Amino acid sequence: MKAIKTALLVSAFLMTGGFAPDWSITVAETDAGHLIGNPDAETRVAEYVSYTCSHCAQFARDGDPALKILYVHTGKVSVEVRHMLRDPIDLTAAMLTHCGDPQKFPLNHAAIMLSQDKWMQVARQATPEQMRRWSDPDRAAARRAIAGDLDFYQLMEGRGYRITDLDRCLADTAKESELVQASRADTVRLQLQGTPSFTINDRLLEGVHGWPPLKKALDTHLTTKAGDSP
Secondary structure, eight states, X not given: XXXXXXXXXXXXXXXXXXXXXOGGGOEEEOSXXXXXXXXXXXXXXXXXXXXXXXXXXXHHHHHHHHHHHHTGGGTSEEEEEEEOOOSHHHHXXXXXXXXXXXXXXXHHHHXXXXXXXXXXXXHHTOOHHHXXXXXXXXXXXXXXXXXXXXXXXXXXXXXXXXXXXXXXXXXXXXXXXHHHHHHHHHHHXXXXXXXXXXXXXXXXXXXOOSHHHHHHHHHHHHHHHHHHOO
């Protein structure tokens, strides 16, 4: 009898929506980025990041997880990740994070950001020969050289990719153009001065370049919005 009552309670709980959906696992491609969370959320945070930016890696460690846990999973806030491309390494990393199913992007992004200390050390010590290969006029060949020298291939193989799939993504000239043009347009439109930068509902947060000030701005926005509700 006790088991039957328990089953009925669980069934009622589920039927009444006791388990709300976790929006933090919902991912969709945008024009040149990825949207994580409820696509109909009334509050959208956009982060503009560079893979070669140490402050962006720090935000990936402490900001991205907190955003998802505290805000995105509820469905009230969504987060879009967009790219500010500063150099060929940035572009190579961005093209690899976009490789394959959009659902893979968040962990691709985290894998490259969270290993930045390791591969940036190699980049800083690049030999003249490496720099020559990274500047190959054949841009796909240059990206393959970067991916090999910085161990991006090994990193992405650990994410379940094959080298042939990664090479196909690195040779995707349409994706290259899309990312480069969007980065330039975002920089001009928003007058972005550094990374990471953030917007809330397309309004640039001046002077906000990390998690604590972003959290403060987001909380203020949500509190004000709640106060304006009828």
